[in-house]
Amino acid sequence: MKAILAVTAALALSGCASLGVQPWERDVLARPEMSLDAYALDAAIDDHIYFSKEASSGGRGFGGGGCGCN
Amino acid sequence: MNDNDTLTATLAAATCALLGSTIATPATAAEADQWSFDSSLLYYGESDDRVQDVSAALSAKRNFEDERSLGISLTADTLTGASASGATAMNTPQTFTSPSGRAVYTTPAGDVPLDDTFHDTRFALSANWTQPLARLYTVAAGLGFSTEYDYRHLGANLSLARDFNKRNTTLSAGIAWSQDDIDPVGGAPVPLAQMLDVGNGTSKRSSDSKDVMDLLLGFTQVLGRNTVLRANYSYSKASGYLNDPYKILSVVDPLTGDTIARVPAGGVLGPTGVYRYESRPDSRAKQSLYAEVKHSFGAPVLHLAYRFMTDDWQIDSHTLDARLRWPIGAASYIEPQLRYYVQSEAEFYRASLVAGQPLPRYASADFRLGNFDAVTAGVKFGHRTASGNEWSTRLEYYMQSGDVPRQQIIGNQANREQYPDLNAVIVQFGYSFRL
Numbered sequence: 001m002k003a004i005l006a007v008t009a010a011l012a013l014s015g016c017a018s019l020g021v022q023p024w025e026r027d028v029l030a031r032p033e034m035s036l037d038a039y040a041l042d043a044a045i046d047d048h049i050y051f052s053k054e055a056s057s058g059g060r061g062f063g064g065g066g067c068g069c070n
Numbered sequence: 071m072n073d074n075d076t077l078t079a080t081l082a083a084a085t086c087a088l089l090g091s092t093i094a095t096p097a098t099a100a101e102a103d104q105w106s107f108d109s110s111l112l113y114y115g116e117s118d119d120r121v122q123d124v125s126a127a128l129s130a131k132r133n134f135e136d137e138r139s140l141g142i143s144l145t146a147d148t149l150t151g152a153s154a155s156g157a158t159a160m161n162t163p164q165t166f167t168s169p170s171g172r173a174v175y176t177t178p179a180g181d182v183p184l185d186d187t188f189h190d191t192r193f194a195l196s197a198n199w200t201q202p203l204a205r206l207y208t209v210a211a212g213l214g215f216s217t218e219y220d221y222r223h224l225g226a227n228l229s230l231a232r233d234f235n236k237r238n239t240t241l242s243a244g245i246a247w248s249q250d251d252i253d254p255v256g257g258a259p260v261p262l263a264q265m266l267d268v269g270n271g272t273s274k275r276s277s278d279s280k281d282v283m284d285l286l287l288g289f290t291q292v293l294g295r296n297t298v299l300r301a302n303y304s305y306s307k308a309s310g311y312l313n314d315p316y317k318i319l320s321v322v323d324p325l326t327g328d329t330i331a332r333v334p335a336g337g338v339l340g341p342t343g344v345y346r347y348e349s350r351p352d353s354r355a356k357q358s359l360y361a362e363v364k365h366s367f368g369a370p371v372l373h374l375a376y377r378f379m380t381d382d383w384q385i386d387s388h389t390l391d392a393r394l395r396w397p398i399g400a401a402s403y404i405e406p407q408l409r410y411y412v413q414s415e416a417e418f419y420r421a422s423l424v425a426g427q428p429l430p431r432y433a434s435a436d437f438r439l440g441n442f443d444a445v446t447a448g449v450k451f452g453h454r455t456a457s458g459n460e461w462s463t464r465l466e467y468y469m470q471s472g473d474v475p476r477q478q479i480i481g482n483q484a485n486r487e488q489y490p491d492l493n494a495v496i497v498q499f500g501y502s503f504r505l
Contacts, residue, residue, distance in 0.1 A: 042450075042500070055413050
């Protein structure tokens with residue numbers, strides 16, 4: 001599994017060399033709401049609610065936990 | 071400012087923006103040596119007097135020079151209300167010994183049994199530090215601690231990210247470890263032991279513990295001027311005491327499906343039926359694939375996320391989450407949100423245990439390990455003040471509905487509610503500010 005991931009990552013990385021933007025084309029991506037980590041507190045609250053009500057957790061970040069609710 | 075200066079400033083801003091795709095949000099020159107805060111007050115309320123939670127959270131971040139940053143977050147929760155115990159509904163009232171072993175509670179005829187002795191207060195504290203390690207590397211480390219009346223958690227995590235392709239691509243790897251101590255009210259039940267009369271603690275033992283190790287591999291890619299993608303693979307292994315100490319199963323008649331009646335010992339209160347505490351395996355390995363994309367259509371921003379999770383308890387789940395941030399004027403926005411979740415049941419999920427049959431090694435009637443789907447629909451409204459602070463309000467409705475596999479429904483159980491639907495309202499107020 002790890003080997004497959006490593007190969008996939010390597011392929012993706014070489015493929016990605018043609019993707020992306022130049023540094024001066026970052027205007028839209030620089031907007032705070034375009035950050036993938038924008039509104040981290042909302043995301044943490046959601047993770048905590050769903051962790052205690054559903055059998056799945058994590059994915060976006062580490063698996064959550066630290067709660068006796070599940 | 072001449073053209074060269076303008077270009078330098080643009081490049082500096084762009085360079086900072088590039089770092090936005092790494093673990094932490096970067097510090098721009100203006101943000102360095104400043105604290106920024108996110109605060110939130112949350113109400114979560116389930117219908118039918120089930121769980122109610124009021125939670126206050128404060129997260130603080132301080133940016134230092136050279137893109138180093140410190141984050142600290144504090145949360146306090148108070149939980150009250152009733153929670154489904156796992157026992158099946160009956161046409162007669164049912165009496166149970168409360169988890170403390172010192173009292174009883176009774177569920178009316180026809181109702182899905184809820185344990186209403188449920189209340190807790192939780193405090194959580196976490197801190198993390200992020201800094202560049204070399205020109206293209208970022209390292210982040212964190213510690214977390216939380217405490218409840220019956221639970222204590224200690225965790226640590228470390229991750230490393232490297233940028234490639236003019237920082238259009240970021241690869242990251244992280245590891246997290248946690249150790250949790252569980253000290254349930256009245257003691258941790260012996261798995262599958264029978265619920266006993268008030269004052270008889272022989273089916274309970276003292277506290278227990280579990281540890282969890284998480285691995286996370288991440289990939290972030292700028293797809294274009296308006297689009298960014300993130301994909302993660304994660305593996306999580308939990309070992310130790312994984313039961314919910316407050317969940318039980320009814321032991322039922324093989325023909326009628328009714329709970330086997332029981333009479334408490336003379337002069338003491340106790341359960342009026344035969345109930346056994348649940349038993350889960352002492353390890354669980356989960357794997358998940360997660361992908362999210364953000365795309366800007368001019369001012370509006372669409373955020374789509376999907377997660378597939380599978381584990382060795384045979385639970386598979388799919389989660390889809392969509393949000394569309396729509397600006398209203400220059401300072402406000404409205405963001406409708408829709409989430410769909412579906413999971414299959416754990417291989418040891420059982421609505422009840424059948425009297426006269428050998429006990430299975432593992433069994434749980436916890437609805438959260440059952441077969442269900444859930445929809446969250448909501449809307450968030452945000453407004454940025456003239457001073458750059460932002461307040462927001464979020465209103466969501468969470469609807470969970472499931473079913474018990476048909477082959478598990480015995481006799482009279484078919485005429486009763488088997489799987490209580492769960493509906494909850496979530497209201498959140500947020501305020502973000504800088505000092």
